[in-house]
Amino acid sequence: MLTAYIVDDEPLARDELKYLLHRTKKVKVLGDSDNMEEAIADIIILKPDLVFLDIELDEESGLDLAKQLENVDPTPAIIFATAYDEYALQAFEANTFDYILKPFDEKRIEKTLDKFMNLQKIVKEEMPPANELTTDYNGRFPIIVDDRIVLLTQDEIIYLETSDGKVKIKTINHEYKVDETLVSLEKKLHSKKFLRVHRSFIVNMEYIAEIQPWFNSTYNLVMKDQSKVPVSRTYVKDLKNHIGF
Numbered sequence: 001m002l003t004a005y006i007v008d009d010e011p012l013a014r015d016e017l018k019y020l021l022h023r024t025k026k027v028k029v030l031g032d033s034d035n036m037e038e039a040i041a042d043i044i045i046l047k048p049d050l051v052f053l054d055i056e057l058d059e060e061s062g063l064d065l066a067k068q069l070e071n072v073d074p075t076p077a078i079i080f081a082t083a084y085d086e087y088a089l090q091a092f093e094a095n096t097f098d099y100i101l102k103p104f105d106e107k108r109i110e111k112t113l114d115k116f117m118n119l120q121k122i123v124k125e126e127m128p129p130a131n132e133l134t135t136d137y138n139g140r141f142p143i144i145v146d147d148r149i150v151l152l153t154q155d156e157i158i159y160l161e162t163s164d165g166k167v168k169i170k171t172i173n174h175e176y177k178v179d180e181t182l183v184s185l186e187k188k189l190h191s192k193k194f195l196r197v198h199r200s201f202i203v204n205m206e207y208i209a210e211i212q213p214w215f216n217s218t219y220n221l222v223m224k225d226q227s228k229v230p231v232s233r234t235y236v237k238d239l240k241n242h243i244g245f
Contacts, residue, residue: 006032008054055082070183197231
């Protein structure tokens with residue numbers, strides 16, 4: 001059975017969602033909250049599989065909470081449950097698993113749960129243990145693409161980019177789009193070879209051909225395939241330390 005946590009500042013909405021999730025008989029709701037501080041503390045302890053999250057909380061943003069949860073281990077899948085469809089693009093840029101609208105539709109919730117359970121089944125039945133994914137699996141980097149598993153080598157990965165709710169993995173010969181978050185993929189990469197240079201980009205240091213100054217003390221990386229990757233100010237110091245300039 002899946003586990004879930006609900007974050008919504010409307011008590012009636014929380015109760016309705018708990019009721020609908022209970023009816024599916026697929027989810028155990030571990031807890032709920034109406035604010036970010038309490039939610040983060042609970043989620044770190046309870047470790048739910050799913051977090052159902054409203055976007056407009058009282059004086060807070062569910063989008064901000066979603067970004068903070070990217071650093072929680074294990075990272076829960078975020079499902080925005082909101083009355084506002086205009087935030088959909090921003091939500092998927094935050095590596096959201098799904099986006100459902102109020103008033104809640106029971107069949108729509110079932111569809112989301114089934115999608116997540118199918119993904120879990122693929123990972124559990126067909127992938128090697130997590131520790132083998134990073135170190136012992138002959139340097140392989142398994143990714144799920146359209147319900148199939150593609151085995152890459154880390155040496156062929158040029159960079160990873162998160163955009164529109166998916167992560168693009170650019171390799172020497174192909175591009176792949178996966179539903180896994182950039183944070184979870186980063187944990188599987190060889191830490192000495194790959195570097196995060198932007199909130200949305202991780203690069204393979206061996207494919208950097210040039211470092212070009214940009215505006216406001218930022219840089220652009222020109223990769224060996226001629227693609228360009230931005231370096232945000234937050235990560236400039238890390239880049240300089242790794243490159244030695």
